Amino acid sequence: MCQKTPVLRHSKQFFLDLPKIESELKVWLEESCTSWSHNAREISRAWLNDGLKPRCITRDLKWGIPVPLKGYEDKVFYVWFDAPIGYISITNQYTDQWKKWWMPDEKTKVSLYQFMAKDNVPFHSVLFPSALLGTREKFILVENIFATEYLNYEDGKFSKSRGVGVFGTDAQDTGIPADIWRFYLLYVRPESQDSSFSWNDLALKNNSELLNILGNFINRALVFAEKNYDSKVPEMNLLKEDFELIALVNRELTGYITALEKGKLRDGIRHILSIARLGNLLMQNSQPWVLFKGTPEEQKRGATVIGLSVNLSCFLSVLLYPYMPATSEIIQTQLNASPSVNIIEDHFSLLLETGHKIGKPSPLFTKIEMAQIEKLKTRFSGRQKSKTPDGKDVKSSTASVPNDVASLEAAVAAQGNLVREMKASGKDKSEWQPQVAILLDLKKKLEAAKASAPAAAAPPADSANTGDAAALEKAVEEQGNVVRKLKESGVDRAQWQPELNKLLELKKQLAELKGEPAPSAGGKKGKKSK
Structure with a gap:
């Protein structure tokens, strides 16, 4: 902020006359929103129930898409008026047949799906459709909007300014492969209510x-x-x-x-x-x-x-x-x-015939150790950054090294597996050579990190596994409830047996962590000796 007193000024802007198209938009919305996520429907209906008002679509800013009219060179378009138009522009950059996607003929079926945070719903369900309807051209309108709630971080909220939470620019340096991030973030996706990201x-x-x-x-x-x-x-x-x-x-x-x-x-x-x-x-x-x-x-x-x-x-x-x-x-x-x-049919079929020669198998995933998790929790807890008097971020003396040894070792292992798989599959050198270059660079970073890493102090006895044990105990309890409910419902064994196997595996992990004997697969207690 400039820290000066705000001054009222007159400014000439462009507006979308939304009330003029409100009745038409309302008919379209009620016909289209039945398959949308609940929050997308309710947010959109709330805007219409309150009555649409003219919406300003220009700003007196230096950054943005300039208004292409004489006399308005000092103005730009409001980002959420302009950004959805970018979807059409991007398609045009991809193919000169963009009209087949955005203005298809009656014989061509095109379905537009949009995924977003709930904050952005009105721009895609009210503002952009109104603009398209107002052109009187045959543009397709969004068919499905799936909006998410909020994703929290551990017991609080993500905060980039305070360094709390892990963001996309940081995730690539954690040593955890991108596919694991994709899996977990989709596993906890806040589809109907807020959910939390948890390292454990x-x-x-x-x-x-x-x-x-x-x-x-x-x-x-x-x-x-x-x-x-x-x-x-x-x-x-x-x-x-x-x-x-x-x-x-x-x-x-x-x-x-x-x-x-x-x-x-x-x-x-x-x-x-x-x-x-x-x-x-x-x-x-x-x-x-x-x-x-x-x-x-x-x-x-x-x-x-x-x-x-x-x-x-x-x-x-x-x-x-x-x-x-x-x-x-x-x-x-x-x-x-x-x-x-790679075609998903509506039924399972044998994709590989008898006699088909397979390649070289190798493990797909590696275990994430709790020692690595504890380092990442500390690194992204917000303590790794502090503010200088002029408001700039600086690393504190207790901050973890961004490319720590454990993370780099995991990254080297993952990249090495990728290179081996590509070579074993017989891919052309032009395909796997860039991955080799990445592997060599990671190895150099690992050597440098090992050379500069200070000797770590020994942790207090049993402290390293406390969080892991708590998480496993909770998982055992929840999985036990799943198994009990399935058995009580009278479903066939084929349905509850996989869940029981999962429960036994969780109990085994918990026992190993605590140094206790593994539980019996039979689940029955022995008789006391007399």
Whole structure:
């Protein structure tokens, strides 16, 4: 701020005469908003219920899009009048056939989906549609608006000015791959109410959902095929139980498609993980490692289990693509799958035929250790920045080094895996050479960080795992409630068994953390000795 006393001045501006088009906009809105998110509907209706007023669309500013009229050279357009027009301009930059998207003929169906924070709803549901309607041209109008509530940070709010929270420019330096960020932020997306970003929860979701469930299933299936079937998809002879499993997969697929069509991105992730749990259940119940050494009939069954599991892995890679594109591509590289598999049908099908040669399998995810999480929590707690007398941000003496050793080691490992996968897949050197350059640069930064890192003081006994234990105890309690409710509802074992397996895995992690014996899978207490 200039810290001077405000002065009233006369200024000539342009306005949109919204009242003139209010009745037409209201008819369109009520016909169109039925599929919008609840908050988008209510915010838009509130604007109309209050009665639309003329809206100023120019400003006396130096920065912005200039008004292209003589005598108005000192004015620019208001950003939220101009910005939505940019959607059309961007399409025009992409293709000279932009009118097929924005002014399609009657034979062409185009659906416009828009995702935004709830603060920006009126500009997309009232202001921009009014401007398009006012042109009397046949522009398409938004069909679906999905607005989010607020994402909080731990127990408070994000604040860039105070250095509280992790932002996009910081996330790339944490050593956590971009796909993990995509997964977690969509997992906790505040679709119907405010939600919170939690470092402990991020680690928990990565370690339990991605590493132990999704990654474990795919890696086991592919490694078994590599070692025992010469890296080929074995012959499959599907039984009744396999078709029952496929029916459950199709039920999750239907839920996945419906969720995405309705903008319920969080639910889409949960359907993917449910399919991975079904795959794990197939492996655990069938035990192909035992069948492989059995009678000819048992060997035949073991081959079917692995062939079906490899195909489920390919199917999961397709469903993952909107959420975790890099991970999806890595899975398909390991499967040596054709790009033609990337079509989501309305039913599960075998994408990889018997005899298909897969690539080299490797783990998809790595465990996020609590030591790394504690460093990141400290780094982004707001204490890493302070203010100078002139208001500039400076790093405090206790701030963590942005490129700390743990983060860089994780980044080097992730980049190394990517390079190996690209080389193993037979990609052209022009594709993987840039990734090698990134890897070498990361290694240099790691060496420099190790050379300059001060010796860390030993933490107090047991203090490092306190937060992790609390998070796991909460997760065990919540998962226990899920299992109890499923059993009490009388649903088939095939539905509650995957949730029970997840509960047992969480209990095992908690026991390991506390140094206690692992809980019995049977879940029954032994009799006391007399």
